[in-house]
Amino acid sequence: xxxxxxxxxxxxxxxxxxxxxxxxxxxxxxxxxxxxxxxxxxxxxxxxxxxxxxxxxxxxxxxxxxxxxxxxxxxxxxxxxxxxxxxxxxxxxxxxxxxxxxxxxxxxxxxxxxxxxxxxxxxxxxxxxxxxxxxxxxxxxxxxxxxxxxxxxxxxxxxxxxxxxxxxxxxxxxxxxxxxxxxxxxxxxxxxxxxxxxxxxxxxxxxxxxxxxxxxxxxxxxxxxxxxxxxxxxxxxxxxxxxxxxxxxxxxxxxxxxxxxxxxxxxxxxxxxxxxxxxxxxxxxxxxxxxxxxxxxxxxxxxxxxxxxxxxxxxxxxxxxxxxxxxxxxxxxxxxxxxxxxxxxxxxxxxxxxxxxxxxxxxxxxxxxxxxxxxxxx
Amino acid sequence: xxxxxxxxxxxxxxxxxxxxxxxxxxxxxxxxxxxxxxxxxxxxxxxxxxxxxxxxxxxxxxxxxxxxxxxxxxxxxxxxxxxxxxxxxxxxxxxxxxxxxxxxxxxxxxxxxxxxxxxxxxxxxxxxxxxxxxxxxxxxxxxxxxxxxxxxxxxxxxxxxxxxxxxxxxxxxxxxxxxxxxxxxxxxxxxxxxxxxxxxxxxxxxxxxxxxxxxxxxxxxxxxxxxxxxxxxxxxxxxxxxxxxxxxxxxxxxxxxxxxxxxxxxxxxxxxxxxxxxxxxxxxxxxxxxxxxxxxxxxxxxxxxxxxxxxxxxxxxxxxxxxxxxxxxxxxxxxxxxxxxxxxxxxxxxxxxxxxxxxxxxxxxxxxxxxxxxxxxxxxxxxxxxxxxxxxxxxxxxxxxxxxxxxxxxxxxxxxxxxxxxxxxxxxxxxxxxxxxxxxxxxxxxxxxxxxxxxxxxxxxxxxxxxxxxxxxxxxxxxxxxxxxxxxxxxxxxxxxxxxxxxxxxxxxxxxxxxxxxxxxxxxxxxxxxxxxxxxxxxxxxxxxxxxxxxxxxxxxxxxxxxxxxxxxxxxxxxxxxxxxx
Numbered sequence: 001x002x003x004x005x006x007x008x009x010x011x012x013x014x015x016x017x018x019x020x021x022x023x024x025x026x027x028x029x030x031x032x033x034x035x036x037x038x039x040x041x042x043x044x045x046x047x048x049x050x051x052x053x054x055x056x057x058x059x060x061x062x063x064x065x066x067x068x069x070x071x072x073x074x075x076x077x078x079x080x081x082x083x084x085x086x087x088x089x090x091x092x093x094x095x096x097x098x099x100x101x102x103x104x105x106x107x108x109x110x111x112x113x114x115x116x117x118x119x120x121x122x123x124x125x126x127x128x129x130x131x132x133x134x135x136x137x138x139x140x141x142x143x144x145x146x147x148x149x150x151x152x153x154x155x156x157x158x159x160x161x162x163x164x165x166x167x168x169x170x171x172x173x174x175x176x177x178x179x180x181x182x183x184x185x186x187x188x189x190x191x192x193x194x195x196x197x198x199x200x201x202x203x204x205x206x207x208x209x210x211x212x213x214x215x216x217x218x219x220x221x222x223x224x225x226x227x228x229x230x231x232x233x234x235x236x237x238x239x240x241x242x243x244x245x246x247x248x249x250x251x252x253x254x255x256x257x258x259x260x261x262x263x264x265x266x267x268x269x270x271x272x273x274x275x276x277x278x279x280x281x282x283x284x285x286x287x288x289x290x291x292x293x294x295x296x297x298x299x300x301x302x303x304x305x306x307x308x309x310x311x312x313x314x315x316x317x318x319x320x321x322x323x324x325x326x327x328x329x330x331x332x333x334x335x336x337x338x339x340x341x342x343x344x345x346x347x348x349x350x351x352x353x354x355x356x357x358x359x360x361x362x363x364x365x366x367x368x369x370x371x372x373x374x375x376x377x378x
Numbered sequence: 379x380x381x382x383x384x385x386x387x388x389x390x391x392x393x394x395x396x397x398x399x400x401x402x403x404x405x406x407x408x409x410x411x412x413x414x415x416x417x418x419x420x421x422x423x424x425x426x427x428x429x430x431x432x433x434x435x436x437x438x439x440x441x442x443x444x445x446x447x448x449x450x451x452x453x454x455x456x457x458x459x460x461x462x463x464x465x466x467x468x469x470x471x472x473x474x475x476x477x478x479x480x481x482x483x484x485x486x487x488x489x490x491x492x493x494x495x496x497x498x499x500x501x502x503x504x505x506x507x508x509x510x511x512x513x514x515x516x517x518x519x520x521x522x523x524x525x526x527x528x529x530x531x532x533x534x535x536x537x538x539x540x541x542x543x544x545x546x547x548x549x550x551x552x553x554x555x556x557x558x559x560x561x562x563x564x565x566x567x568x569x570x571x572x573x574x575x576x577x578x579x580x581x582x583x584x585x586x587x588x589x590x591x592x593x594x595x596x597x598x599x600x601x602x603x604x605x606x607x608x609x610x611x612x613x614x615x616x617x618x619x620x621x622x623x624x625x626x627x628x629x630x631x632x633x634x635x636x637x638x639x640x641x642x643x644x645x646x647x648x649x650x651x652x653x654x655x656x657x658x659x660x661x662x663x664x665x666x667x668x669x670x671x672x673x674x675x676x677x678x679x680x681x682x683x684x685x686x687x688x689x690x691x692x693x694x695x696x697x698x699x700x701x702x703x704x705x706x707x708x709x710x711x712x713x714x715x716x717x718x719x720x721x722x723x724x725x726x727x728x729x730x731x732x733x734x735x736x737x738x739x740x741x742x743x744x745x746x747x748x749x750x751x752x753x754x755x756x757x758x759x760x761x762x763x764x765x766x767x768x769x770x771x772x773x774x775x776x777x778x779x780x781x782x783x784x785x786x787x788x789x790x791x792x793x794x795x796x797x798x799x800x801x802x803x804x805x806x807x808x809x810x811x812x813x814x815x816x817x818x819x820x821x822x823x824x825x826x827x828x829x830x831x832x833x834x835x836x837x838x839x840x841x842x843x844x845x846x847x848x849x850x851x852x853x854x855x856x857x858x859x860x861x862x863x864x865x866x867x868x869x870x871x872x873x874x875x876x877x878x879x880x881x882x883x884x885x886x887x888x889x890x891x892x893x894x895x896x897x898x899x900x901x902x903x904x905x906x907x908x909x910x911x912x913x914x915x916x917x918x919x920x921x922x923x924x925x926x927x928x929x930x931x932x933x934x935x936x937x938x939x940x941x942x943x944x945x946x947x948x949x950x951x952x953x954x955x956x957x958x959x960x
Contacts, residue, residue, distance in 0.1 A: 014483030018469060018476070025471045216467025216528075219431050220484040221456050375452065377433045378392075 006225045015222070015230030019204070023234060032200050033242045037192040038249060044188040045254045055139055056082045058092040058104035065112030067154075071124075074150045075105065080142050096129055103128035103139040182257065185250045186338035187311035190331050191302075192246060193269060196239045197276020198283075198301035202293040204231055205284035215377065224373050232277050232366070239273045240266070250342075260341030264351070268341070271358035272334040276301060278365025285372050305331035330361040382536050382567030383407035383430050388439035390425055399425045401590040403439070407569055407583075412562045414581030414598070415571035416673075418871035420842060421587040423571040424464070427540050430569070431461045444536050460534030464541050466525030470514030474505055474524055477513055478531070485532035499527040502557065518743040519550025526557065537561065537568045543577060547742035548899065548940050549947060555580065573869055575674040576900070576940070586677065588871065593680050598673050605671035605679060607649030608633075613641040616661025620883045625658050627687030627880075634675065634684035634876065637883075638903045639922035645675045647683075674872050674900075684876040691826045691854070692884025698733070698859045699889065704769055705733040708860060708891040709754060713763035716749050723749040725914045726763070731907075736882070736892045738902050740943060741911030748864070750911060751895050755785055755862040767860055781809070784858035788865045790849035794838035798829050798848055801837055802855070809856035823851040843874040850881060861885065863894040867901065879904055899939040910946055917950040 023029045059075060061068045076083045084101060086092050092104045106125040114122040126143050128136035208214040217227065247265070250256045258265075279301055284293040306312060308322070309331035315323055326332050337354040340347050383406065390400040400422045407413045407430075415423045428434040429441055432448030432455055441448055446455045468477055478499070482492050500506040503523040508516065513524060522542055529537065539558070543551045555577075562568045570581065578584050579598050586594040586601070594601055615622055623642045626632050631653050634645040644653065655664050678684050700708070709731040716724040724746040731737040741747040752758035754765045756772040756779055765772045770779040792801050802823055806816045824830045827847040832840060837848060846867075853861065863882075867875045882904070886892060894905065902908055903922050910918040910925065918925060922942075926935045929942035929949075936942040 008486070010483050010486065010488070014480050018472065018480050021476060022469065022471055211470070212463045212465040213467050213469055215428075215433060215463035216461070217484070218433055219456060219459060219461035219463075220481070221453065221486065222484055376435060376449075377428060378435060 006223055007229070008221075008223075008226065011222060012226045012229055015226060016233055019230055019234040020237075022204075023238060029200060029238070033196055033238050034245060036195065037189075037242055037246050040188050040192055041185060041246060041249050041254070044184050045250075054082050055080060055103075055135065055142070056084060056101045057139060057143070058086050058095055058101045059083045059107075060086045060089060060092055060104060061107040061111070062109040063107050063111040067112040067115050068107050070154075071107065071111075071147075071150055074153075075143070075146055078142065078146050081146070092127075096127065099129075101129075102132070102135050103143075105143055182343060183339065184311075185254055185256045186342040187309070187335050189243065189246045189250065190272070190309065190335045190338055191305055191311065193239055193243060193272055193334070194276050194301050194305040194331060196235065196242055197273045198280040198297045199294060200238075201231060201235050201277050201280030202283045202297035203290050204235070205281060206288055206290040206293040207284075209284075209288040210290060218375060218377070224370070224375055228281070228370055228373055231281055235277055235280075236270070236273055239277075240269065243269045256342060258342050259345035261346070264346075265338075265341050268334065268337045268351075268354065268358065271355070271362050272330060274362025275330040275358065275365045278362060278367075278369050282365060282369035282372060285369055301331075304329045308332065309335050311335055330358060333357045333361075380409045381406045382409045382444060383569070384440075384442040385426075385430075386440045388426075388429065388436050388441060390422075390429060390434065391437045398437075398590050400429070400436075403587075403590075403592045405585050405592055405595045407567055407585075409567040410562060410565050411582040412558060412568045412570050412580075414578040414584040415569055415587065416573070416575065416578040416581075416584050417587035418573050418842070418874075419869035420589070421573075422590040423573075423587060424540055426585075426587070427461075427538050427569060427571055431459060431538055432456070433461075457532070458535040459538070460529035460532065460536065461538045462525050462529045462540060462542060464544065466521050466542075468513040468521060468525055468528070471512060473510050473512050474516070475509040477524060477528055478509075481528040481531050487531055495531055495533075499530060502530075503527045517550075518546045519553065522546050522550060522554055523557070526554065530561070535566070537566055539568065539570045541571050541573070543572060543574065547745075547947075548943050549742065551577070552944065574898075575672070575677060575872065579673040584673075586680070588681065593677075598676075601676040602671040602673055605645070605675045607668065608646045609643065609669040609671040609675055610646065610652070610666055611638070611641050611643050611669040612655070612658075612660055612664055612666050614661070614663040614665055615640065615642070616663060617659070618887070620887060622658060622660055623883065624687035624880075626653060627684070629653055629658065634678045635687075636876070636879070636900065636903065638900075639926070643669055645671075645678065645684075678872050678876075681871070681873050684873055685880055687880060689881045689884030690828075691850075691881050692888055694822065694826055695885065695888050696857065697888045698857075700733055700768070700859065706730070707769075708733045708735075709737070709765075709767055709893055711750070711754055711763070711765045714750060714753050714760050714765055715762035716746075716753060716758065717761045722914050724753070724760075724911075727909075727911070727914075727916045728763070729909055729916065729919060731891055731893060733891050734886055734889050735906045736886055736894060736904060738905035738908045739893070739895045739911060740902055740908055742947065745911045746914035747895055747911045749914075750916075751862070751864060751893070754893065755783060756780055781856065782858055783860040783862060784853035784856070785862045786849050786853040786864065786866055788868070790845050792837040792845065792849055792852065795836055797834050797836055798840070799824070799833045801848060801852060805852040806855045811855060819855060823855070827851050842870055843877065846870060846874055846878055850878070854885075859890060861890055861892045863892065865895055865897060868897060875901070899943060902939050902943075910943070912947050912950050915950075918946050 059072055061072050075081060089106070092101070095101045096104065104127050108123065111122050124147060126140055128139045130136050208217070247258065251258050280297055283296045283300065287293045287296060308326045308329045310326070315326050315332070318326065333354040337351055340350050385403055385405050388400055388403045389398055391398045403426065415426065417423055425434065429436050430443050430448060432452040435449050443455055444458055448455055469480070472480065478496060482495065487495055500509070503526065505520065505524060505527065508520065513521060516524065542554060546554070558568055558570065572578055582597060584594070584596070584598050585592060619637060619640065619642055623635050623637055626642065626644055627635050631646055631648065631651040632644050633647045636643050646652065652666065655666055707730040712728050714724055714727040727750050739747050739751055749758065753760045756776040759773060767779045768782050772779050793804065796804065799820065802820045803816065806819055811819055824833055829844065829848060829851070832844060837845060840848065867878055882892060896902055905922065907919060907921055908925055909916050918928060920928065922939060925946065926939065926942045929936040929945035936945055
């Protein structure tokens with residue numbers, strides 16, 4: 001028996017056309033591919049801001065001396081801190097618990113006296129609100145900064161050089177202004193690609209099962225390869241268009257710099273869409289029910305892409321077992337390559353690792369869903 | 379007669395299901411005629427058809443479709459096969475033309491052959507004016523024709539149609555039948571699966587199935603021939619025809635019986651054993667004459683006869699007593715109108731149902747039958763006019779009215795993963811029964827419907843007949859005075875349907891008022907009066923006999939309810955093809 005050709009271009013073209021017409025006529029696909037990305041970018045770009053500005057902190061000084069007064073004034077002069085003077089510690093604890101202040105500084109009554117000693121060490125107690133670790137570390141760092149600057153200026157005033165044992169000058173490379181937007185927008189592009197790739201496609205095969213059209217297709221000469229390609233290609237195209245839209249919005253609206261090459265961006269997006277589409281198709285092929293497939297896609301693709309990809313939570317600060325799991329999340333590598341392409345331009349070693357993993361995962365998911373696509377109903 | 383499909387000892391099991399879906403079926407499908415694959419839901423019709431199409435692999439046995447192994451030689455078979463699944467396999471957001479183009483490409487039809495096929499099929503199905511309309515906005519009948527056109531594109535050598543007439547009204551059904559008959563006459567083997575026995579009767583060859591087993595293969599006439607002389611009709615009855623039917627069903631010589639308008643129709647256990655009209659107390663004028671045997675008679679005979687005439691439920695039930703003034707209009711609809719946007723689903727519908735009457739709503743799909751039904755039982759607020767049950771206005775006091783009415787939805791609407799007892803308890807609670815009253819009522823229902831042995835079984839695992847009993851029990855928990863039944867018996871085997879109507883007849887005699895929607899024309903004969911709905915309007919009301927008379931021409935009444943239905947709808951201007959089906 002001579003097997004039929006695995007792909008007839010006429011059939012494939014007809015199936016792709018059908019799929020595209022369905023995408024265009026289904027308002028929810030357009031919503032997910034074009035409106036949702038813009039919304040997400042706006043929410044992530046403007047809404048989530050990891051930079052702190054004008055943080056409210058309390059100050060309690062038990063020392064009425066001139067040194068303490070000058071330091072309190074220096075704190076108040078900082079552009080990032082808004083200080084509230086207090087008379088008693090209880091007051092500050094209360095305000096901290098209520099969330100009115102993000103931290104406080106306590107100067108003990110012997111502050112001036114200890115500074116006057118030759119070894120000049122005076123303790124400054126800083127209490128921060130650990131329930132928001134990010135802000136807490138900002139508060140600590142800012143107060144530390146004010147303290148060092150104040151010490152240096154004080155030494156200069158007295159005509160003495162101040163030489164701290166180590167001089168730390170922090171400079172943020174790749175994101176010189178340390179804007180979290182530059183970091184979040186590429187991440188949210190990865191999230192959007194996940195939604196288009198996995199969530200949207202998880203619905204399409206299941207929908208054909210539910211509406212009985214799959215049975216009709218399977219009774220024609222359509223081959224497995226045609227069936228798969230006809231689902232992958234239109235949604236791949238949709239994902240690419242959506243990615244270009246995101247890029248445009250990111251660069252022109254949010255002013256996020258794009259330092260890498262467009263060709264590389266297209267290649268990496270292709271690879272990532274490969275795994276997302278593969279996963280989405282696999283789920284809808286196996287589950288054959290739109291509701292279940294969407295639930296599964298949410299849990300298998302969207303949540304890991306949000307939580308375990310380094311997009312929101314830093315991977316380095318995760319417990320070891322969770323960190324191990326992140327190595328299996330394709331979004332982790334895609335976000336890493338997006339951040340590289342956007343902020344650094346080109347870092348060969350990172351991009352090579354990402355490339356290898358993304359290729360492997362695309363091959364894995366697409367292969368598995370090809371394997372599970374049957375020409376029969378059982 | 380050459381053979382198109384040959385089945386040899388075919389058995390199919392689905393994983394995790396104990397009973398086989400198909401049990402040792404051997405049969406053949408001849409070429410050149412329509413073969414009816416007949417049986418109630420769950421008989422194994424769809425499974426058998428999917429096996430023939432190579433969409434499933436049989437657990438055991440061999441199948442040859444057009445001489446090919448459907449699995450091993452699937453590619454060759456598919457090139458020569460036309461298979462229309464249930465729901466027609468159409469893409470609803472694609473237009474009629476786009477659906478045709480898609481299937482033409484999938485079947486590799488190009489060039490002149492393509493334009494010729496389109497021209498031929500659009501003329502054949504009369505769909506040409508609608509080529510740019512989305513398939514989802516077509517009526518049931520038009521969807522069905524489009525589905526058929528898509529399947530016929532490749533000039534298939536074997537046509538498999540899975541329940542093509544479900545959700546399609548009698549007019550479109552007749553049209554499709556004409557089209558498929560034409561194809562079969564041209565030599566194409568056709569398999570047509572259906573749960574309607576009257577439809578099967580028109581097939582030259584049938585495969586009658588039940589519970590995965592093949593009960594009969596051959597011409598339906600041969601099967602009905604066996605029943606010759608055993609079907610009789612009793613007319614000019616004085617007194618209540620329902621009690622007469624009950625008495626007749628209890629007589630030893632009667633195997634089965636139904637109400638047909640003002641008459642009753644009986645099937646006897648033996649042709650020589652006629653019932654005594656005097657003993658049945660049919661009245662002085664009553665006559666008994668032979669009736670044409672039907673396939674359904676034969677099916678019930680094979681299944682071992684219909685149920686008896688007594689309804690245990692009705693026997694135990696306390697009669698419904700209503701004040702004199704209420705009795706004339708237990709259900710009343712006045713000028714009911716429903717608009718969805720600028721679409722008028724029902725316009726100026728009005729009727730009255732007196733106590734103890736069965737009132738049936740009939741009409742094509744999308745005619746406004748369900749909309750009217752829902753407004754009358756308080757599930758849908760009308761845009762104009764009003765409906766009342768027992769004098770309680772449904773718009774202002776829907777909750778109070780619902781307390782007095784029982785509702786049985788399509789497909790039974792039970793909680794599949796709750797047990798029989800939990801379902802009963804839930805519905806009892808929903809109707810406000812609690813404590814000892816609830817316990818007593820549940821015990822009574824379990825007893826009455828013989829559900830006690832199944833009390834701990836999940837509703838999903840019940841046989842269809844028991845599911846139906848449970849659904850009825852749930853709807854009757856609160857002894858309602860009015861019962862609403864929405865397509866209560868679709869897909870159910872005839873014996874189970876008989877049992878259902880025995881209960882309903884019993885309830886009606888106790889003073890319960892019943893409103894029912896149905897697709898089965900012979901079920902419409904059980905009704906005291908019928909309201910025929912078309913294009914959102916009530917176009918005719920009357921007893922089944924009156925409607926048949928009204929539909930008749932030249933002094934001859936229409937022979938069947940179906941003919942009457944078609945004639946009256948056509949006379950009112952035909953089915954509205956412009957209406958979308960909800």
